[in-house]
Amino acid sequence: MTAIQVGRVIVKTNGREAGKKGIIVDIINENYVLLTGPKIVTSVRRRKCNIRHLEPTDKVVAIKRDATDEEIAAAIETAKLKKFMEEVIIL
Numbered sequence: 001m002t003a004i005q006v007g008r009v010i011v012k013t014n015g016r017e018a019g020k021k022g023i024i025v026d027i028i029n030e031n032y033v034l035l036t037g038p039k040i041v042t043s044v045r046r047r048k049c050n051i052r053h054l055e056p057t058d059k060v061v062a063i064k065r066d067a068t069d070e071e072i073a074a075a076i077e078t079a080k081l082k083k084f085m086e087e088v089i090i091l
Contacts, residue, residue, distance in 0.1 A: 003056045007063045014053040019089045020044050038069035
């Protein structure tokens with residue numbers, strides 16, 4: 001299992017969005033990724049994030065690199081993960 005890959009569902013462990021889930025949209029370099037909730041599903045905005053502040057899950061959503069929030073929301077619905085994505089984890 002590749003822990004950091006496009007489409008991987010993650011849990012943010014630091015910051016104001018700690019405990020919320022998001023999806024990796026792009027890999028910037030070995031330390032940073034671009035992730036999104038998307039905001040309409042989990043209230044996590046699209047932003048650059050250090051991979052040290054993320055905890056990968058075993059779930060992957062089939063999306064292309066740099067997908068829009070609407071495409072990601074549709075992929076979450078297709079994968080039947082909307083309820084899972086909305087849950088907040090208490091850290």
